[in-house]
Amino acid sequence: MEMNIVLYIALGFIGLALILGILRFIKGPTAADRVVALDTMSVIVTATLALLAYIFQRYIYVDVSLVYAILGFIGVIVLARYLEKAL
Amino acid sequence: MVISPVHYIALPLLAAFLMPLLAKVNRELVRIIPGVVLTYLLFVSVVLMQRVTETGQPIIETLAGWQAPWGINLVFSQFTGFLVSLMVFMATLIWIFSYRFKKVDNEPALKYYILFMMLVTGSVGVVLTGDIFNMFVFMEITAIASYSLTSFYRDRDGAEAGFKYLLIGSLASTFMLLAILLLYTQVGTLNMAMIAERMHTVPVGMKVTILILFLTGLGIEAEMFPLNGWAPDAYSQAPSPVGATFAALVVKAGVYSLIRVIFTLFDIQGAYQYLIIMGIITLIIAEFAAMKQTNLKRMLAYSSIGQMGFVLIAFGIGTKEAVFGALFLMFNHAIIKSLLFMSGSFFVYNSTSKDIKGLSGIGKKFPYMGFLFSIGAFAIVGLPPFSGFWSKLYILIAAADESMLALVAIILLVSIVEIVYYFRVVAKLYFGKPTDKEVVHKPTFGGYFSMTVLAVVILLVGFYPDIITGFIHRAADTLLDKGAYISNVLSVGH
């Protein structure tokens, strides 16, 4: 594992970001707010997965990041359609 | 290609995947193919049973070229072989019964036949497999097919029944999964023989926890009280061939798994007493509930649960004779309950209501059907000279041999309740004038045929049980010989 101090700091920021996202998800107050939080977190997680792949030096984890990005996107679209009362 | 146990799984699957395509060629093929497959499997059963009977050794089939415990294997022993053959036999008859079944044909028949065949395959797979997780997979196949088939008819409360079944079934699979996971952490394998071999290394507390999870999960499938809330609904709402399949195959698979886990995997003596106690409670509550049913199919369902309670009691006694009796009862229950479901369903279809009340005099209108139903009723309550008598007798003798006279008395008392509600129906069949309601759903030739075969089997076994007892005895011996199971499975390829 190649770790330099910058990556630690980055992980720290990401951790804080995720905590804030989760807080918003819990607080709501509406379903839309929660989905917004999910949407943002899914992007954060996508980037994080790629970063972890680098930290663990495993190229194959990048695929996970890619797939996560797509599934997160589609999930949010479905939820958005649900909010629209279109489902 | 040598005939081997994997045919039981591979061919139905192949057929199931083929059927949507063949449906485009000819709709009739959809109905015929399951029958062809099942008939072939019946042939496979005959061949394999002959082979295991001759050699006295189980057929252990490794899959994907990996011997136990690396890969999954199928174990066709005198015990599993007996159950599987019974299942296939029953499935074939049920298929004949439901061939050109009017009510099914009004619905998406293709889906019906696929689901039915998978229900059979799942149940058979549960019995054949030698791998605990694979058993879970087959159980889920069975379960999903069951949920769907339970809600197959649109004009009933099938969806409600199906949902309850699914709800409870999902909890079952959760507990089973947890149990399997814990087991894997303890013994590092999923092969049942090796699990059994390594079981003694597991700390007692952990062992009991795993057992409890298994008992809860599998108890649901085996319709053990109080986990069986789903069963009466599912039985009564499912199409009648499916109700028969539940009784003849699905519950059998559930009981099998419970027994396999308790008898082979674990070495906890308390589990046997537990089986007896739960069996008694199940038996009593179910029979009492059956007593007060107004809906015929629900009554049959509760009766089925009661019979499973009886089976559990017998397994709980645990002696060779008792296990023999239990297996005999499973055999009888499969045959008799199917006959009851089949003949009963025609009464229900052609009577004014689903209630037993509506059956007044219908036995006069359908004398042969009434005759068949009566045979079934007599047999299930254990009247001689019908097959049900013998299994009951053997179990009672086994109980008495273990000085459990109170148990015998309880069973007999509950049997009186059973007699009351079955004979009430039989009496109802011949009381009063049948209604003028036209015959909406005439039994097909296949229907008559399969019911007749079942009745003949009931009488034949009743008059001369020895034609079947040999198989059952060997099956019971095989089940009880845990050491042989372990060494047989693990010696393959070594």
Place this chain on the structure above:
Amino acid sequence: MKRAFILLLLVVVGWVLADTFSQINFGESRMGDIKQQETVGAYYLNNTVEKLSVANVVTAIVVNYRGFDTLGEVTVLFLAASGLASILYRRKKRGEHDVMILKNSSQLLQTGAKLIFPAILVLGAYVFIHGHLTPGGGFQGGAIIASGFLLMFMAYKDYHVSHNVLTWVESVAGILFVSVGIWGLISGATFLENVLGTGTLNDLISGGVIPLIYIAVGFKVAAELTGVLETLLNFKTEK
């Protein structure tokens, strides 16, 4: 009252689960002495590369060691699709047809979906074709493809996938899977046995029949999940 009782029950369940899992140390290897291959897990890690030339051990387990499970899994999906169709089946009168219950989506989403959809399909194919090399596989690839179709369903109210095509795909894929199994039987080995040469590790063409099976599974899963989605979304019947 009832709720309190339920909470009490859950406390007991939670307590026993916690107690049980506290005996299973997190992060500790339970594979025993890995050289001794005391657990199946250890055996797989030690032998997969050598015997199967499959980089992804999970894939080797899923498709080969425990391929029978996977066959069952595929069957479960097939069954779920069939069950769903039978449960939601409605007799249609003449001239009636199912419609999506969705309302129109935004024009932008439609354009975006049109752009992204093919890429998702390629990704799905990539995932199941490389199942033996990367952390993917037939199920994952199939699910990705189905999610692509889900995107299209979300974007286009009247987007339909031909049931005929889905049926063909899932049937042929299923038959392919079983046939690979039977191929083993016919060639005198066991069901599902890897009867092809295994090639070199990390090549696209390696692992014998494993990629073949995973491709079949990928197609099958994709078709089935798409069918499921379509059935679930199409539950309004209109003239």
Place this chain on the structure above:
Amino acid sequence: MQSKGLTISKFVYSWLLMFAVWYGFTTSTALPELITGVIVSLVVTLITAKAAQCCGLDILLPHRIFYMVKYIFVFIIALLKANFDIARRVLSPSLPINPGIVEFETKLNSDFAKMILANSITLTPGTITVDLVGNKYFIHWVDVKTEDSEEARQEIAGDFEKILLKIFN
């Protein structure tokens, strides 16, 4: 994207694009991978032929590529600005906002271009595309400066629209 139906140009473009995507995923030049990629991208192009054609090969003409690159730069600058803007708002305790939804009409007629414009608007300072109906954009604006449609267009879409018109028309 005016012309309906599938032209060879569109098909080949799509195929190429899909192959590029494949390569992006595999990043391998091994022959089996490439052959598989060609097949996969062909199959995908065939499957999505009806639904997913956006452009033809003519999109790859040099001047268009030039504008594309230019667009990317403009966009990235806008994006950076947007982020600093957001940072300012988020970090400022007084939260200076004045939100509202405004509308304007675009001159773009390619769906694809409209989408790019919408996305760009979403990612640039203080605005989000709520909807696009026909040619009419509805924009959520954190700090509404004007309610007039034409002014809003200039303010919000200005540069982007010009470049996009050059690329797609």
Place this chain on the structure above:
Amino acid sequence: MDPILYNKIISVGVYGSAIGLILIGLYAVLVKKHLTKIVIGLSIIDAGVHLLFIAVGFIKGGTAPIFSEKGIELVNQGTAMVDPVPQALVLTAIVIGFGVTAVALSLVIRLYRHHHTARIDHIKSLKW
């Protein structure tokens, strides 16, 4: 930080969240009246169980059991890899869980169509 304590915290976190998911799901199944919520509860239980599978197979410092690194030398005989078996099992379990959920949802749809309600305590025409 003390590695033993660290390990304990991690394990409480992982097992705790998995068991927590199971309990939350069970709560939904036992208390929530809406059919869809019950189905979601079942899915949450499943998720918890799946997480337990993964957690149990995890080995400290282990990576995914895939021998495919180009830049990295082959991990020696898998000693630094997590147990692949639970992963394979969980894959199966997920697919099965999906199948069950799909069937459950379709049943909910049918029940809603038929009873015009999705409250489980209102749908009990079959009893006793």
Place this chain on the structure above:
Amino acid sequence: MNNIVLIILILLAGGVLSFLLNQIKPLLSGVTAFVATVAAAVLFFTGTGTADNFDFVLGGMHLSMGINGYSWIFGALILGFSSLVLLYSISYMKGRDRLGYFYLNFMLSIMAMMGIIFSRDFISLFIFWEIMTWSSFLIVVYQGLSEGRVGIKYMIFSAVGGYSMLLAIVFMKAQMGTVLISDLVSHFSGFAIQQQTMVGILLLITFGVKAAVMPLHVWAPRAYSDSPMSYTSVFSGLLSKMGIFGMGIVLISVFANSSTFGTNTFYISNVLAWLGAITGVMATFYAVIQTDAKKLLAYSSIGQLGYIVMGLAVGTKLSVMAALFLAVVHTIFKGTLFLVVGAVERQTGTTDMTKLGALIRKMPWTFLAALISIIALAGIPPLAGFVGKWMFYESLIVSDHYFLVIMAFLSSTAAFLYCYRFLFGIFLGQEEKEFENVKEAPATMVIPMVLMAALLFVFGVFPGLLFDPIAKGMEVLGMGTVDWSMTVLSNGWGDHVDTMSIISAIGTIFILAFIYLALWNRKRTRYVTTKDIHTSGEIPTENENLTYAVDFYKPFERAIEPVMKRTMDFYYNHLGEGLESFFNFLRRFYTGNGQTYALYVIVFLVILILFSKQIFL
């Protein structure tokens, strides 16, 4: 082939064949059944000896069939009587539907009874016992008279009985490893005293149900009267005797031969004797107040069975002999009486004695059979009933059962009342207009009735014809030898009872009295119109009785009213209702709410968890 097997097979085949032939022509059905039974009877009387054994293994159990002197009595009774009844049935059942069903079950029950008496082990006994039960059940519900409730009640009691036996059987199997009756006899002494009591009581319950001993009798009256009359005669005449058959084995060969049983024999026998006595009295009282001829006979049957049980329970040589004698004779006269009622029912369409009357002129032969049987029933010489009764009283007196004598006397006296009512209500009394055109029953019905009446005469005059087989049977039971001659019986004091002289003395008196009574009543026969002065010119209301046949024994009824108020039926019904509401309560468990079921699962899991140590370790 072995004769025993052959008889069973003939009867079985006869049943199946008559079922099948019914599809072709209903008449063939009855004829086949009759022919098969006669064939079996011929085989039995000519070719079956005590040497005919049939040992076999079925379902892993060693079973054995055979015949001995004791069972021969019952075998002869079964085949002889049922042959005649089947002959009667041909005409009686003509024109009814589902004859195949009827005859199949008829033949099955005959077969089952033969199987019972052939059985030398309890398993075969149980098998045939249950076949007898369900086949007779199917006949009880055949006419569909009372919504199945009667049949269910019958089935419940039979099940209680059958399962008592089964419990005893599995106990014996576990204890002795065999189920042969002879082994029970020899092993019985080896059992602990509680075990002996248990086995004894269980078996007595089994046989007590069939013999309709109080308090196990409540099923019998309606079950008897709900089945077609030709079968009712079998029910009362033969099926009930299977209870007697079994009791004989239990009480005599098992208990009496058990050296350690000692005082228990005393208690059980005494209790049983008293139960028999109470049954006799109560049932006779009930018989008296019945207005329906079938029910009257049904209760009468129960009463008579009470005597027989009493005789067996007292257990002296003479009492057993009396009981067996009465058993045979009862079959004949009660069977005949049921056939008579059947004939009346067939010709008039009713069995209500308040509606019938003065059939003596329309159905003289039937009347003759009825008269003779009633005389036999009442125990009046010179008919067979008298001999039995005489022996019976004497045995009670000799063995110092004075209270039982009083009971028996009480019920015999009351029996006269219903005998009279029966004759009067149907054949004498006032002629009803609606029965003006009634004809005598067809010959195939009359012949069996008259034939049996004649038998009563023969056995009355030559009781020795019966003493011979009975004595042989008692030897088998271990009662030693009995001295007898064709007309003379030696009593307990060593005196000889010359039946002939007694018969001629008492018989003459009774016959004269009876004939006088009958003719006197006939004179009173008249038509009653609504303008009869009886009502003092007022138009009688609906519920005022204008015939004598109604409220025939009103004063008597008033006298016994307190005793009759709370019948056993009442308690059973309450028990049943209580149980049913309990069942109803239990099934509330299945609330219909899937969530509740899920909760059960979790509760179950938690219980297992909390008590895992107690349950599993």
Place this chain on the structure above:
Amino acid sequence: MEILKYIGSFFVLLGSIFLFLGALGIYRMPDVYNRLQAGTKSSTLGAMSMLLGIGFLQPDWMVKMIVIIIFIAVSNPLSSHALARGAYRAGLSLFQKEKIDAYEKDYKDMEDKEL
């Protein structure tokens, strides 16, 4: 190649900061539209920057990183748009009601047309 490491680290750090800012925006903004504003822009830029940084740190992976970047650039604004539209149609009013709302009338019109 040391320089690439520095560039990469810089981008990764920058990305993580923007990701954090996005999340902070989500947390602090007063209504759903403003949260969306903040969340989308920052998370998009943050993710793109971080992926690019990883590409610099590990040049072999650059191609795939660009694939993901493109995907995020296309999909993230799209999903935000869909969410904004969904939130609006879910009936969530704007933060300050007196402010201008050009969408209201058209949206109502469309609803009517669809019915």
